[in-house]
Amino acid sequence: MGPIAKNLSGDDMKALAAYFSALPWPAYREPADAASITRFQALDVEKKCTSCHREGFVGYANTPRVANQKLDYLIKTLSDFHDNKRPNMPRMTALVRNFSADDIAAMAHYLAGL
Numbered sequence: 570m571g572p573i574a575k576n577l578s579g580d581d582m583k584a585l586a587a588y589f590s591a592l593p594w595p596a597y598r599e600p601a602d603a604a605s606i607t608r609f610q611a612l613d614v615e616k617k618c619t620s621c622h623r624e625g626f627v628g629y630a631n632t633p634r635v636a637n638q639k640l641d642y643l644i645k646t647l648s649d650f651h652d653n654k655r656p657n658m659p660r661m662t663a664l665v666r667n668f669s670a671d672d673i674a675a676m677a678h679y680l681a682g683l
């Protein structure tokens with residue numbers, strides 16, 4: 570991504586953003602199982618998450634939509650926040666840092682199923 574993005578001008582980026590943001594959101598159909606939903610709710614973090622990502626995790630402005638993203642991607646990126654391999658959002662890392670791998674998997678299943 571870095572080498573490709575490096576050569577884009579500001580206008581290129583705006584054009585790409587306009588193109589991708591106009592695409593319809595795909596229906597991946599990865600519904601969460603009941604155990605993952607229960608486990609995510611027991612973590613009791615949804616209100617903290619949605620204070621940034623908005624109700625239903627639909628995102629706004631430069632805070633991304635995470636509802637209905639691909640399950641494998643969500644597991645990877647939440648694990649990267651957890652392991653500080655994606656350190657650009659310290660408040661996110663602080664929130665997921667103390668969760669187990671099973672907690673992260675439940676969170677990813679819940680979000681993918683929205």
Ligand code: HEC
Pocket residue numbers: 614615617618619620621622631632633634635643646647657658660661664665676
């Ligand atoms: C302080 C605001 C804030 C809070 C609280 C927050 N997030 Fe985020 N989150 C962000 C921002 C901003 C990004 C984009 C970071 C970036 O630019 O890489 C992000 C990125 C993400 C991503 C990666 C999205 C992608 O497309 O790569 C996921 C998944 C996510 N957040 C889930 C959560 C969950 C689950 C919680 C609650 C445990 C949470 N966030 C709490 C602001 C927040």
